[in-house]
Amino acid sequence: MTWSNQEWWPDLLRLDILDDNAAELNPYGEEFDYAEEFQKLDLDEVKADIEDVMTDSQEWWPADYGTYGPLFIRMAWHSAGTYRTLDGRAGAAGARQRLPPESSWPDNVNLDKARRVLQPVKLKYGRKLSWGDLIVLAGNVALESMGFETYGFGGGREDAYKSNEAVEWGPETEWETTDPERFEDEEVGNLKDPLANTVMGLIYVNPEGPYGEPDLEGSAKNIREEFDRMAMDDEETVALIAGGHTFGKVHGADDETEVGPEPEAAPMDQQGLGWDHDFEKAGMITSGIEGPWNDTPTMWDSGYVDNLLEYEWEPHKGPGGAWQWRPASEEERANIEKAPDAQNFDESEEPMMLTTDVALKHDEDYREVLETFKEDPRKFQQAFARAWYKLIHRDMGPKQRLLGPEVPDEEFVWQDPIPDADYELVGADETAELEDAILDSDLSRTQRVKTAWASASTYRDSDKRGGANGARVRLAPQKNWEVNEPAKLADALDTYEDIQAEFNDSRDDDVRVSLADLIVLGGNVAVEQAAADAGHDVDVPFEPGRTDASAEQTDADSFEPLKPKADGFRNYLGEGDYNDLYDSLEERMVDKAELLNLSVTEMTALVGGLRALGATYGDTDRGVLTDDPGTLNNDFFVNLLDMDYEWEPLSEDEEVFEVRDRATGEQEWEATRFDLVFGSNSRLRAHADVYAADDGEEKLVEDFIAAWSAVMQADRFDLE
Incomplete structure (x- = not known):
């Protein structure tokens, strides 16, 4: 047997968890639209088929009491119940119960039999019905068949075809042990x-x-x-x-x-x-x-x-x-x-x-x-119905992502509701007017970039939470997070609110702008300026349509887990006592990139570009590695790879380093592990080589804008 690189070098930084974000793993191809296929289903017919197989006891695995209903409930529960708020990972979406390790967990013993019983239904409907939706729907059908009134069902769970290696399940090396x-x-x-x-x-x-x-x-x-x-x-x-x-x-x-x-x-x-x-x-x-x-x-x-x-x-x-x-x-x-x-x-x-x-x-x-x-007993019934609905839909994100005729009208606060726009969106002329207002304000280029990043980078593709839509960066708890530098954030938000009020109050038509859109637009304008100063004439795409959520639409407690303990994109080291299972700062950065649905290329471009823009926590020069901060250049990569410099840790924890001139011994900059990993890790260094080359700056600007735009629009489910 050939050992993998990870087996040869156990401490090697796991970058392969980002590869799925760059690869097309769905056997139906890139153009496949599961939502479109699901809408073709007759859900009543599907449910009837599920009930038929549920009450057809098989000799190879006989049903308890003549029905597989309780087994189907357990199957759905164990599929959805892996969800956790701390990173939004696991849950029913993806149907990863049919893939390792979940397929072979001791707690999932014999659920393989439940899926085999359901297999005729899956084969009948093919691409129109994912395993993720089928498993959850089977739980609902089972409950209803035994006299329970469920709260509803929403489809839309696309299947995964590969295990999610990014999920940290624990330190143990044996099943059913507790380290x-x-x-x-x-x-x-x-x-x-x-x-x-x-x-x-x-x-x-x-x-x-x-x-x-x-x-x-x-x-x-x-x-x-x-x-x-x-x-x-x-x-x-x-x-x-x-x-x-x-x-x-x-x-x-x-x-x-x-x-x-x-x-x-x-x-x-x-x-x-x-x-x-x-x-x-x-x-x-x-x-x-x-x-x-x-x-x-x-x-x-x-x-x-x-x-x-x-x-x-x-x-x-x-x-x-x-x-x-x-x-x-x-x-x-x-x-x-x-x-x-x-x-x-x-x-x-x-x-x-x-x-x-x-x-x-x-x-x-x-x-x-x-x-x-x-x-x-009626309260018991209602409490279970609502809790079960939450259990099986908690990882699906906003209500607008749910499909089918059984989606309830009610929108729950745990779905992070965002109001519909009851006004006309800004067009090209209005956008240009707002850009001028932003440029005329006292907001610095770096301040605009950091505010936009603070707003958008909360997004988690795992459970579709966070992001710029809703402008929750202005609400508790996000406005108080240390990583967002609350005092400076408050100043930026005050300025944006003034621009918003002046623009909206001056209109004699129905066109309005939300604070959420304005924050993103401000970041985009800053990136365009920074690129222009480096000699690159670019346009950063802007799609209006975000709206502003209220405090009543925000469950502050459930948003607290989205707070970064450390943030490699902003070079924020946190307080150092993380109380978690991640081993290094760079591992945390990769984990964050995976949640943002970024590839290795996108992560690399974003870190290098944000350093060039000076968008670091506390406006420090850590990792900036340029004498011209605020310009979207490739100096971060050029100087990181330049052998005229040497690096030395400032403390035993090796989190912060001096960057010194080899010839004179003078300190030029400071950098962190977040920075130096792009030179020390062979795969990241291969990417850094591309951007550090004499012709690499244009490529960096192009890749940075693409990755920046992807983060800014990651939660725009209304555009899908």
Whole structure:
């Protein structure tokens, strides 16, 4: 076997995570428009087909209770439930549950069977129905088939055809283990960023309890930490757990049955199916825990909540050898309503609970929610419907991206709503008038670039959040972020607001300009000026149409995770105590570039161009590497590669370096790891060579403007 470069040199900077942003991986080709194809579907027909396969039990994997409904709910839940707010990654979009590592996670045992059951539906509709939409829709159909009224469904999840190597899942090297490094100060319930799951290979938390022990307090801490990182509050958390556990059962009929390897390690003759075992002999083996939660596992009701609150529960080892809970007394075990056996309806099973279930009852705040649901089943139904809708759509971004006839009219604050423009947009003449007003203001070129970048660079392609549209840079929390230099940002915003007010008030027609558009236009004009000073006559594309969101349309708490802890594009080092799993400053820069959907070329051009423009945090000369800041030249690359200079770290952490003249020893500039990596990393140096060449400046200007425009318009879903 040939080792990869990463295996030879484990500390090599991972740039390949940016390659997907430059490559076309969709087998349908670059011109494929999934939204257009999806709109051709008859959704009612699709749902009928899903229900048909859901109730057609297969001999090779028989359905519990005659329906795959609970299995489909678990499949949809585990697809969507990987989403985490800290980097917006994972979730149902892309259907990466069918790709490694998620396809072979221990928590996804036998979900390969659920997707195979659904395969006839996927094959029937082909390109018109992605696996991402099908998996989520199957969960909705399953809920509806068992008497639950869902809140709606929106399509539009394009499939991925390659694993997302940018996702940091944790430091462990074995499944279902918990490395203390996963937690800050090795404290349960205090995960390091950007993690959300508390155990490697599990969606959320260990159902047996922390470290596999029935610890109720620790389990509640982990639940709260995990669901908070999915942007779920206490009511939503309880609703999701209680609603999901209303259906189906868990499987752990035997602890001695030999189970085959996961799909990615299974032999070829298994054709992508994993966890092979003789279920006819031993019963199904999935979680290792055995039993249903209530006596009606295929019906929506409050049986789970009633059982959890009405009985005292004690831990014991079930038939699968795992910790689970049963009614504490023999009398209670005799009296609790039994469920039919999943395969033999003439037999019955006693309901059980997981440690994570009983933890809800023993946590004061969670229990209060449970008791409210018990007293008001309608409130329980509504809370689960809304929380489930949020769960399966949280990574989809604004409502306008959702497709199909079942998208609800309501727009939620977690969808980052932006108002429609109730005015005419500026045209070429008005844009020229605004450009003159910007140039006549006291805003410096660098100030305009930094304000536009602060506004637009919050965008995350992972969950389609952030960006310049909405001008949320003027609202909490973004206006207070240290990286945005709040005092200088406030001055720039005041000036833009004055220009906006004067322009809008002077109009005798319906043409208006938003602050969001004005901020981007100001940055564009600054880039054009800087290019002109370097001898390049360019136009930076500008598309009006952004509007300004209000504070009421902004969930400040959920925007806080978008705050950069460090920012290589602005040479912001942060405070140095990052409480996360990223190893180096340069790794953070690459991670940010991946979230911005940038290629290696685009990242390189943007960093070099922003340094030339002097757009650094605090207006320092760190990394500027030019005697002519504010001009869009290629000096950053020329001087970085010039062997007339030498570099020496200023401290043991090797984050900041002196750049000195080799002959005189005099210090010329300072630079950071963000800068020097473009000379030290062989692949980045190959790009730097292109821009440092005598004919490289024109190429840099061209690439910088293209990448700059891509960032400025990344969130313009209205233009798609």
